[in-house]
Amino acid sequence: MKGMTVIVKKTTQILAGMIFLYGTYVVIHGHLTPGGGFAGGVIMAGAFILITLAYGSDFLNLKSKEAGSTATENISILMVILLSVVGLFLGTKIFFLNFLPKGTVGELISAGTLPLYNIFVGIEVTSSIFIIFLALVIYKEEELT
Amino acid sequence: MITYLMCFILFLTGLYGVITRRNLLKIAISLSIMEVSAFLFFTLIGYVEGGKAPIVSPAEPNQVYVDPLPQAMVLTAIVIGLATTSLLLAIIIRIYGKYGTFDIREIKNLKG
Amino acid sequence: MEMAITIITGFMILGAVYAIHAKDLLSAVIACGIVGYGLVICFLLLKAPDLAIVQIVVETITLIIMVAVVLNSSREEAYAGLDPQGFVHAAASLIILVVLFYVFYMAIHSLDGFGNGSLRMAKAYIEGAAEKTGSANLVTGVVFDFRGYDTLGEATVLITAVLGVIAILRLRGKK
């Protein structure tokens, strides 16, 4: 799949960074403003998809992209399981316990383990949707791993 | 009452599309229409008259809020819908690659 | 409020009917976009900002993938005209759907109307939820803390779909 015209490439260079920044903002402030792990993760995946569409598959070495994002996806979901299991092994033996201090409502560092869940689910959703996009749209012909 | 009926009509349109259409992609489109109507149905149930969006601001405490539980369920269901739609499209790509057509009548390879 | 949502749902139904009957597949996919983005507006009217953000981006990505599928294959549907067998089939399914609609109409008569629902399980999610979970956004509080186990299942669904897509797109199944 060849890339698009120079105009599209230039605007993508500007836009993609901002979209990714907005995505990270939505993930990190998930417990304060609307959004959260899923919404921010999907937006970040949108930023990556924009770059791949604009520059085409020959520009980026997509096979390593796919392998790399599978690895990040699996690591981040394992971190989510680790977070939920830590509550299990802590004194009270409860799965999915919110064990960190809750802090005052409305501040950035406030909701115990919630921001950590948000971040890891955000990374995992970003890499999952990027792999689905890569597999479905870009290289159906080549042999996948 | 009327909005629930309209939402169910949307569901029935999708179901009609799945039952009668021959084209694989049309069936995928009808499934995503049914999905949209299921999400709308959940959010309609969770609406509380005069309620605010479920964001607590420490400035003005104890407001009337919309029910957050159906919204949490729909958030989960949207991502499940994305997962099933992408799997369905992967199968459609491969079936088009092997059979060369989207029409279900020519794909009747299996008996029964 | 209820009238606004009814109008938008009406537009979504029109979009859905066109999407099903369109001859050109690309315009069918775009018509499917009407339904998805109509849902975004309904979410905003129903005071669900989280869902509006997720739905608008998910709908865009689904449309990108569907358009890519259509462009890499045939655009027009092999329409064999209104064959009689298809007409009978359509009429029969229409009758079934009308019966289903009537039963649904009778079923929801006894339930409380639009907007004045009493809360039972969700009462605990609103009163004092901000202090218990510490999150100002109640929906994130419900998704990640009260029902965090669901979200673990949720993330697993996405990973299953990724593994499924890669497994299905292999070129040679058997050695």
Next chain:
Amino acid sequence: MNPVIPILVIVPLAGAFLMMLLGRLIRDLPKYFTSVIMLFLVIASFYSLINIGPGISVYKTGGWEPINKIPIGIYMVLDGYSAIMLCIISTIGFLSAVYSISFIKRYTGENYYYALFFLMVAGMNGVVLSGDLFNIYVFLEISVIASYALVAFGVGKSELEASFKYQVLGSIASFLILFGIGLIYWKTKTLNIADIREVFKNGYDNTYYVFVQLLILSGFGLKAAIMPFHAWLPDAHSSAPSPISAMLSGVFIKAVGIYVIIRLFFNMFVISEEVALLITSLGALSMVLGVFLAVGQWDIKRLLAYSSISQMGYVILSAGAGMILISRGEKPEVAALAITGGLFHLINHAAFKGLLFLNAGAIEYRLGTRNLKEMGGLSEKMPITSATSFIASMSISGIPPFNGFFSKLIIIVACVRARFYLLAILAVIVSIVTLATFLKLQRYAFYNKGSDNESHSVKEVDGPMVFSMITLGILCILLGLLAFPSFRELVLKPAVDILMNADIYIVKIIGM
């Protein structure tokens, strides 16, 4: 709050993700890693079966205590009934994992196969253990999406088409379930199964109630391939790789379909007589039509798939008979006998149908064909496969010494004592036709000398496949002992008590 319950779900999940990571580094780690983890699951589920006994152990995820008697978090519930299902899932899962060590050598992309296998088992464990309606839907989706991909694993023409048909029908079923959950939440405003029954107890509008029950029944009925919704099963189960079709037929349609129907209709809904009559007639319909469709098949796996539909008809029939008696409020001990027969047949069917599919896989592995006409004279060349297939065929058609006979006997006795004579006669006729079907299978596959396949090298399948088949064969014989009162008390009685009087279930969960 014993920690075994979350471990039973976390371990397969973490196993799938770890294996995807490590699978790239160490060459053939996934094969043995899967069997080791499944063995751990077998031990964990049998431990939980033994130490749960008649009790119910509730695990509140997130540590949220109920507020004035209304549960707010997600509850994971382990009781006698779900412990039985856990044992079936993990045993058949372990044996087909061992079986696929050598079977999946023929397929490319082994890592994905084992990861999807783990996710399917994790999804089924999640469905069986959860006490929350939406949570059942989420874990149902995990195992269903994994099974879509596993059905299409061979990426051949017919596999893709079978998986497409299965996925379209499966998606419709999921939307019906979503609408059912929406309607239930609309009326009861809660998702916990015990809490829903509390709200349903004090009054409901009849049309609404029947409509919700029909929605839930058709949604999960499609997953359990009950007759009007069975169209996907023969294609999906015959084109899946054999260990997967053993898992699908032996365990998947039970854990995701029939388990949830019986759990919801006994413990959540207040049983009404007309819905109970509908369920019984659907069970009888699928029992009769399933076997008559099976007799005419020449593809070995389609024959087994159709006979799965009819055997599931037995289980639905006996559960429906129990429901009718409970809704009429008469003869509770006969209702208990019917439900015991149903659960016992559920366990037996998992054993012999899994074994039959593994035998069909062994034949396909060696001969490469599934058509009965092209087989023949395999009894000398593949002695173990033909012996185990003989055991399985005899037990599915209910010949005395094997386990099928006892469970069908209990069902028929229960039907007779409940004066449903038509159902009893139908059960006997179907059992005879099943015997005819499997005699046909034995004759054409193993004892018919006519064919000419002596030429190519047909010899017994190697190690892991033989181990699985022999273990399942022994299981088929040992399970017959469950019919005797001493064993039945230990295993089946707790499950039947919980299903019979749902108030124990509610008091334990709401009271806690």
